[in-house]
Amino acid sequence: MSDPLEQPADGLAALERVAREADAYLASLPTAPVRLARSNEAAEAFGGPLPDEGLGTLAALDELIEGGLDAHVRSSGPRFFHWVMGGTTPAALGADWLTSLLDQNSGGWDASPLASRLELISLRWLRELFGLPVDWDGVLVTGGQMANFTGLAAARQWWGERHGVDVSVDGLAALPQAPVLTSGFIHVTGLKALGMLGLGRGRLTTCADPMGAMDLAVLERELRALDGAPAIVIGNAGEVNAGLFDPIERIADLCDEYGAWLHVDGAFGLFARVSPRTAELAAGVERAHSVISDGHKWLNVPFDCGFAFVRDPELLTRTFAAGAAYLPEAKEDRPIFAFRAPELSRRARSLAVWATLAAYGRSGYRAIVERSLDNATRLAAQVEESDDFELLAPVPLNVVCFRYRPPGVAETELDDLNERIADAVLTDGRIYVGTTSWAGRVAFRPAFVNWRTTSADVDLILETLRDLGSQLPA
Numbered sequence: 001m002s003d004p005l006e007q008p009a010d011g012l013a014a015l016e017r018v019a020r021e022a023d024a025y026l027a028s029l030p031t032a033p034v035r036l037a038r039s040n041e042a043a044e045a046f047g048g049p050l051p052d053e054g055l056g057t058l059a060a061l062d063e064l065i066e067g068g069l070d071a072h073v074r075s076s077g078p079r080f081f082h083w084v085m086g087g088t089t090p091a092a093l094g095a096d097w098l099t100s101l102l103d104q105n106s107g108g109w110d111a112s113p114l115a116s117r118l119e120l121i122s123l124r125w126l127r128e129l130f131g132l133p134v135d136w137d138g139v140l141v142t143g144g145q146m147a148n149f150t151g152l153a154a155a156r157q158w159w160g161e162r163h164g165v166d167v168s169v170d171g172l173a174a175l176p177q178a179p180v181l182t183s184g185f186i187h188v189t190g191l192k193a194l195g196m197l198g199l200g201r202g203r204l205t206t207c208a209d210p211m212g213a214m215d216l217a218v219l220e221r222e223l224r225a226l227d228g229a230p231a232i233v234i235g236n237a238g239e240v241n242a243g244l245f246d247p248i249e250r251i252a253d254l255c256d257e258y259g260a261w262l263h264v265d266g267a268f269g270l271f272a273r274v275s276p277r278t279a280e281l282a283a284g285v286e287r288a289h290s291v292i293s294d295g296h297k298w299l300n301v302p303f304d305c306g307f308a309f310v311r312d313p314e315l316l317t318r319t320f321a322a323g324a325a326y327l328p329e330a331k332e333d334r335p336i337f338a339f340r341a342p343e344l345s346r347r348a349r350s351l352a353v354w355a356t357l358a359a360y361g362r363s364g365y366r367a368i369v370e371r372s373l374d375n376a377t378r379l380a381a382q383v384e385e386s387d388d389f390e391l392l393a394p395v396p397l398n399v400v401c402f403r404y405r406p407p408g409v410a411e412t413e414l415d416d417l418n419e420r421i422a423d424a425v426l427t428d429g430r431i432y433v434g435t436t437s438w439a440g441r442v443a444f445r446p447a448f449v450n451w452r453t454t455s456a457d458v459d460l461i462l463e464t465l466r467d468l469g470s471q472l473p474a
């Protein structure tokens, strides 16, 4: 009864079941609670032992949908401002469903000419969108974390080769400690990538000014002290607390001068280059050796998707090409993306990336970016005009870093008050926003990347935080 081979028509019925749900779901996104108060209990209701006899296709999906909608978070909706998470454009969503329907392995051309060709084109279109040199290349990965890993793996390969060692073959044992320099803005995934690569997340040299940005004088001093030894510099184009940027152009000057590798983490900040209003923030990125960004943030494709671009894709091949007799070889114009990536079998992320870029083009993405910039500017102005909120950092891009500070509350109480509002907001459901610690203070830091967010959604942020703050017992 529950043998899938005995239910051949269920494939379509299963898709129809989800499509029916999708209709109501998409309509609910603008108004339904971001998260239900009973979400934890709903998640924990899933359980029990592996069934001996399965429920059958539709019954299992029914259970998943019923419990799942109570337990999930509407993170692709317009009032989700936590971390930096995009929604999904209609074209990306449709293409993502098609990706599962076609179930392509984008490991190589023979496994899927479609996925491989679209990956080639998507990566070129993205380079055009970001104004990166067309003769660079790259690879799609699962997100910023693996993109940082991939870009820094190319950096590590280069660094080893500068010492006459092929790290991917001979390892790190014969080499000195690799000098890795960055600012206080480095993202935790950059650190984790250094750990995974054997470079050591604790072996960084941090060259930070009091705000955390790259201190160019310190960077130069450190590079000069290396006396010609190759180094890896990580520049940060958009950090997560306030959307601040390292001075990439000036860092690129120093990397040129001292022959260092420049890796730039632009997980969301690379999109600053999509609008002339903010392009200057990320000027100089085109002079880096590796640059990464995310698909599931400002590109608004479904999880999970990121991209790594490198000036010299051969470094990726020397790092990640693990040939075997049963695997094909790359031919010109028909790259085997598995030989540029950490993974061998790979989801065909290129379908969604291609579809969304084909559907909305350069002008569509400029509109999405500029709407997000407008939303951030609007919120920042509301914070500044109010007498109960305080802006804590400049707002160069799409993140607004501020706190609740009603008159009459002592400074020593403010961290606790803001933390309690932050706890309350996650179960309240009207909006979803997280906190950080900024200059030693607890701060909210909503980030705008979702194409659906309107100014009315923005207006709910202070209204909700004020409302929750006023309801808290002293």
Ligand SMILES: *Cc1c(COP(=O)(O)O)cnc(C)c1O
Pocket: 084, 142, 143, 144, 145, 146, 187, 189, 190, 238, 239, 240, 265, 266, 267, 268, 294, 306
């Ligand atoms: C989100 C983010 C990452 C990590 O990206 P994931 O897609 O979550 O792995 C890396 N760097 C920065 C600056 C980010 O904002």
